[in-house]
Amino acid sequence: MQRFKALVQAQTTLLTVLPLLLGTIMAAYYYHHVNLGKTFLLIFSAICFHLAVNGHNQLSDYRRYQNSTAAQNSTNNIIKSFDISIPWAYSVLAILLLLFAGSGLYLAYLSGWPLLLLGSLSFLVGYCYSGGPYPMSQTPLGELVSGLAMGLNITLIGVYINIYNAATKMKTL
Numbered sequence: 001m002q003r004f005k006a007l008v009q010a011q012t013t014l015l016t017v018l019p020l021l022l023g024t025i026m027a028a029y030y031y032h033h034v035n036l037g038k039t040f041l042l043i044f045s046a047i048c049f050h051l052a053v054n055g056h057n058q059l060s061d062y063r064r065y066q067n068s069t070a071a072q073n074s075t076n077n078i079i080k081s082f083d084i085s086i087p088w089a090y091s092v093l094a095i096l097l098l099l100f101a102g103s104g105l106y107l108a109y110l111s112g113w114p115l116l117l118l119g120s121l122s123f124l125v126g127y128c129y130s131g132g133p134y135p136m137s138q139t140p141l142g143e144l145v146s147g148l149a150m151g152l153n154i155t156l157i158g159v160y161i162n163i164y165n166a167a168t169k170m171k172t173l
Contacts, residue, residue, distance in 0.1 A: 006082045007058055008051035016050040019151055023158020031163045038161045045103035052096035057130035059089055111164040118157050125149040
C-alpha cells in the first residue's frame with residue numbers, strides 16, 4: 001500500500017476533489033439542483049484520473065532522468081526510493097485509466113457530449129503535463145496550464161453534471 005500511495009501521490013487527491021465540490025456547491029446554490037449519483041461517480045472518476053496522471057508523471061520522470069547520477073540518489077526518485085517495479089507501476093496505471101475511462105464514458109453517456117469534450121480536454125492536459133518529448137511540467141507555463149485545467153475544468157464539470165437536464169425537473173417560478 002505504501003508503494004501505491006507513493007507512486008500515485010495519493011495525498012494530492014484533495015486538489016481534484018475541492019474544485020469538484022465547488023462546482024457541486026455552485027450548482028446547488030445557483031440552480032438548486034444536485035445529482036448525488038453523478039457527483040459521486042465523478043469524484044471516483046476524477047480521483048482515478050488524478051492518481052493515474054501522478055503515477056504517469058513519476059514514471060516519466062524516472063525514465064527521463066534514470067541515467068542521471070543526481071536523480072538516482074535523490075529522495076524525490078519515488079520509483080527507486082520505494083523499490084517500485086516498472087511493470088507493477090504500469091499495471092497500476094492501466095487499472096486506474098480503465099476505471100477512469102469506464103466511469104467517465106458512462107458519465108458522458110448520462111450527461112451528454114459536452115462532458116466528453118471537457119473530459120477529453122482534461123485528459124489531454126493531464127497527458128501533456130508529463131508525457132511526450134517536451135512535457136508541460138518542464139516549461140514555465142506547465143503549472144499555470146494544469147492549474148487552469150484543474151481549477152476551471154473540474155469546477156465546470158462539477159456544475160455541468162449536476163444541472164444537466166435539471167431544467168426539465170425544476171419547477172418554474
